[in-house]
Amino acid sequence: MELRAKIPSGPLADKWERHRSEIKLVNPANKLKHEIIVVGSGLAGASAAASLAELGYRVSCFCFQDSPRRAHSIAAQGGINAAKNYQNDGDSVFRLFYDTIKGGDFRAREANVYRLAQVSASIIDQCVAQGVPFAREYGGMLANRSFGGVQVSRTFYARGQTGQQLLLGAYQALSRQIGLGKVTMHPRAEMLDVVVVDGRARGIIVRDLVSGAVSAHAADAVVLATGGYANVYYLSTNAKGCNVTAIWRAHKRGAAFANPGFTQIHPTCIPVTGHHQAKLTLMSESLRNDGRIWVPKAPGDTRAPGDIPESERDYYLERLYPSYGNLAPRDIASRRAKEVCDEGRGVGPGGNGVYLEFRDAIARLGRPVIAERYGNLFEMYERITAEDPFERPMRIFPAPHYTMGGLWVDYNLMTTVDGLYAIGEANFSDHGANRLGASALMQGLADGYFILPYTIGDYLAQMKLDRLDTAHPAFRQAEADTGERVRRLLAVNGRKSCGTAAACRATGPASPRPSSRSADCARSSGATSTSAARART
Amino acid sequence: MKVTLHVWRQAGPADRGRFARYDVADVSPDMSFLEVLDVLNQQLIARREEPIAFDHDCREGICGSCGMVINGRPHGPERATTVCQLHMRTFPDGAELWIEPWRARAFPVIKDLVVDRAAFDRLIQAGGFITARTGSAPEANSIPVPKRDADLAMDAAACIGCGACVAACPNASAMLFVAAKASHLGLLPQGQPERSSRVVNMVAQMDAEGFGACTNHGECMAACPKEISIDFIARLNRDYLKAVIRRPW
Structure with a gap:
């Protein structure tokens, strides 16, 4: 296959303007x-x-x-980025491009x-x-905030x-x-x-x-x-x-x-609670501005976070990346979290989590400041986990969220x-x-x-205007292909997924009650029930 | 924990519908209410019964797809919470829950807990927009918007279009939904040219869709997962009155 990107010639800054002026109009x-x-x-x-x-x-x-x-x-x-330079902080089209x-x-x-x-x-x-x-400033102008990886405020x-x-x-x-x-x-x-x-x-x-x-x-x-x-x-x-x-x-x-x-694996999601779970919920990355990420130094440490003394905690991002600290880029923060969990030092049910703690920020800035900055997020976290981030560190884990x-x-x-x-x-x-x-x-x-x-x-x-309607053989063929694919899927008749008949772990034919204890089982049946429900609605 | 669910089952728009009883065991308090339905559906499919149809998508309380009445309350008992974010720890072990679809003439049932909310889309099509052709916009900061107005507009714009307000209203009125959109756009300078036509057209469409009138019960605000205030209904009424007096615009 030959890939022709058709990038217009000329200097980078002029390409789009020129292309726009030269392409054909309808x-x-x-x-x-x-x-x-x-x-x-x-x-x-x-x-x-x-x-x-x-x-x-x-x-x-x-x-x-x-x-x-x-x-x-x-x-x-x-938020959404734009090179408006409203903050007069030196932003430009080139800077947004380069970042x-x-x-x-x-x-x-x-x-x-x-x-x-x-x-x-x-x-x-x-x-x-x-x-x-x-969001607006008091004078009525548009407000901006900063986001990770850049030095200007353009969001x-x-x-x-x-x-x-x-x-x-x-x-x-x-x-x-x-x-x-x-x-x-x-x-x-x-x-x-x-x-x-x-x-x-x-x-x-x-x-x-x-x-x-x-x-x-x-x-x-x-x-x-x-x-x-x-x-x-x-x-x-x-x-x-x-x-x-x-x-x-x-x-x-x-x-x-x-x-x-x-694929982008986002470092701050709420960890999985059980095999029933349908999906993961993202917590805003902004939490890493004031939260400190850590795990116990010893694998298998099941003490409550408050009982683990400072000397037995590993603030691994601060240790490994002294200049970035807890604000290390997304991909790095995600990889390191996975590593410490693989070492058996993860926290929470199943050991798939690391702590994100606000204790020090609360001590430094006071509870009202933290509540103002992160109140909504704390409330959302508490609703899902029933744990209060003011009292107990949040548990977070990386999750796929963008491709x-x-x-x-x-x-x-x-x-x-x-x-x-x-x-x-x-x-x-x-x-x-x-x-x-x-x-x-x-x-x-x-x-x-x-x-x-x-x-x-x-x-x-x-392109030449040629009226084409769905009676064309190509449409009939695509429809037939689709029908065949659906028929083949339905004909599988589910011996290997508990959604249709047997429980995953059961080797024999249909058991009346599905076992939902193995994660694999929940996986395949969840997918089946979703698509089945959708196909039938 | 264990729960007993009485779920409204209705095979299609023409079916009469009935409650079916399901006992669900091994429910974790950490499950969301929709995840309990997922587990139940898995069991139903394994028994070769029809799974319960319900709308859902983001499961983060923002897309507005999900919604069902639990024990008479849209989105269940928790304040400011959509049913996808409602966790089972809210309920006692052994709870008996009655699950119904939104009930309103303008939201016909498609199947089980799924209703047709296309009427909301038609309300927006009738006037819930600012006409601004792509490419014609002036520089964004050329019109300052006082922070107070922008914040209030955002309060109204937080509506997720789930329809809980209609389900909660004894008149099945869509006033809170229409008021939220009319206020969001009417509070901003960009929304002024169409402010009068917007409210008149949206209110006319609301009547045409078969939504009821507002009699100030306030149930909509209590059920709204985004806690949108009925103050916006007062704002809509004022705009509507001004518009019809001033007619034509």
Whole structure:
């Protein structure tokens, strides 16, 4: 396979401007004739669907939730970066570009990242115009805060719910287009396959999650905004419905997959409590500003944390990285936590946890200051674990939560299949081997609002308008393939997973009561019951 | 711990529906309520019975997918908590719980505990937005927004659209949902040009969807997992009155 990134020539800073001026445009009258399918309604999908519809394209948008507002972008807490330099602290497009490239271990595509930094400022303008209630200073100007790995203050935020507010902005823009009849929304619909005709993506196969009916949809281009694949791990912080089907099916149809090993393991999640657990919950990284991370020096030490004297504690991040201390980068903090747990020094049930203690910060700053900074997070932690972080150190453990890898895309965000685009977390191009905090929201909105709407026009302008409907043999074939796959899965008839018949540990045929004691058993049955429930609803 | 669940089972919109009793043993106090349903579903599937259908996704209390009435209270007994974040330690061992879907004319039951909340989407489509074409936005700091207004707008914008307010209301009114959106956008300078048309159109859509009227019971605020205040309903009423008097806009 030949990978042609189609990066425009010229100096880095001029590439996007020049490319934008040189790519082909679709005549406004012709835009009405083009149908575009957008799969996913998160930050990338909703912003792309709304922006494409505003341009005049006919758009169909699909999501598996009951409403486009529920996409998992909504769970992002921290913020969104932009090179506005409102703090007068020396930020610039180049600095944001350089921080992102460096944070990603110089493995991201420079031209894409520079463009991302360039459009970042427009994202904030757009979101404010939509009514996103960003945090403000007393004078009414936008407030900023700092995030890990950078020395400037360039993160915009809406309390601890920045993802929610940005998504609602995009959802409202999308809703307006749905109300105007420019976007046809298909909620509770799961994409099962991409239809490729003569080497071009021309549609998708979808299952209606209420009726179970499988249907085909044709278009001139298909945009996948279906997020990442962190749920390939048994437990992650991703939502239950993020099941990676879309990009996996696209890959099986010829879209190359890049850097699948680049997954971000977030260091501060609440540890697993038992085999019944459905998913993990992230605690904001900001906790590491004032919390100290430690484990007992001796393996197998089961004393209560308060009974372990200072001399028998190992503040391993402070010991190993005196200059970073507890603020060591995400990947390093995660790896070291895993190591100390593997040595048998983990704490809490199952030994999968390390302490994050605020005792010293409370002594230094006083309880009210800590309560003001982290009150919400402490409350959330207490709700889940029934432990009060003011009294007892938090227990945290790393968990998969974001995937930098994804479908390979060129500079125009097109995959190796013509007419098939991947935007947001679904593509691979902007974060290299490691994503900086507050950059996921920036990339999703950059792709959807300001990049794809231009670059998709270049493709559509050059393609011959040939009406294609779902009666085409390629659609029939894809539908038949999908049906065959489902039939084969159902025909497995579950001897190896307790969801359908026998308990995992049982070797014989169906036992009436499933054993739910082995973790493997819970694993396979959990997956089965989720998909079975979904297939039948 | 052990719990007895009486779960509303309804095969489809046309089915009458009934409560089915399930005894669930080996429940850990650390489980969330939805995880108990997961475990029960696993057992049902193993017995080749139909699993209980319920909506869920993020399980962090922010996506708004989940929601069910537990012993007569939307999202259960815990204050400011969605059912995915409701942990079993809230209940005594041996608790008997009655689980029902949201009940409102505008939210028809699809199956078991799953209801159709598309009416909420249509309310937003009717006017719950600020018209701002991509690319047309002015510089973000060109219009200062007083911190007090931005904070209050954020209080209203915290709504997750779960529908608990409708389920809690004896009139099945969507006033808190509409008021939260109208206030969020109406408090910001960017939302002023459409402020009047927004409230009038959203209220008209609310009536068309079959939601009831507000009679100030305040049950919505008590059930809201994000504790959205009914002060916003007063704000909506004032905006609505001003808009209809001023008509046309």
